[in-house]
Amino acid sequence: MYFEDVELGDEIGPLEKIASDQDVIDFCNLWGPPTPNRFTDANEAAKSKLSSPIVPGIMTMALMAQLFTDWASQDSLKDLNLVFRQSVPHNKPLIIGATITDTREEGGEHLIDCDVVMTGQERERYVIGTATVSLPSRNSQ
């Protein structure tokens, strides 16, 4: 993907991800939050008034980052800024998409800015935010 190939309003994605119970357990084993917790334990989730364990915010962020690493070159994501609107469930399709809102050159880099959103199958808006991606330019080749 090159900078010259994108235009304002272009859509990126959608990318569909699912965070299974095991994926979240594996993530938490690496991350190390106190156990039991609302991410892996139904009782702890219930104490937090959640209907079931939820995906950690930083795991949700990692899932959303893949929209951009899949689309552009793999080390192109410069900035990802997210607001968590609703708890993200396990085992349900999570649909991630972005819309390009600006293209610019700054500090010798060719950058695109996007609005990004993660929704559920019923179009629940779990996460909203913005992202900035650096793309190579054909003119630099």
Add this chain to the structure above:
Amino acid sequence: MAMELDYDKSLYGIEHKAGPFEVTKEMVLAFSKSIGQRGEIYNDESAALAAGFKGVVAPPTMCTLMVRHVKLPDIKLSEAHGKARFHAGQRVQTRSNITAGDSLTASSHLKEVYSKTGRSGTMVFIVWETTFSNQEGEVVADVEESFAVRE
């Protein structure tokens, strides 16, 4: 009129440090697997080396795993603002690649505390910023975490 927030404002300007955190190949591979990241440079050391990286590459937000290991003080926000806390937002600005073999240090500070009033009432937001540097002293990422407090 802005709400006057009651908390320990002496925390501004203080850096809280942690690390070093060793970035191992096993950590990168486990992280990539747990999030279903199949990109070659995040999973295959030879592909990463062929692409010019020093080792298998950490997916761009992996350093957020380490933020919780920084011991952050309680800002002593008055309970008048509420007791329920939740993770409201997160920002990662990548400055340089992180690869297996890197050793990261973290430095966190209180960035800001502010209130917002919406349909569901007033919430107070507490924002911490963490800067990660590698063994060369190069800043590799800045992470902001925002926590909301409400009734």
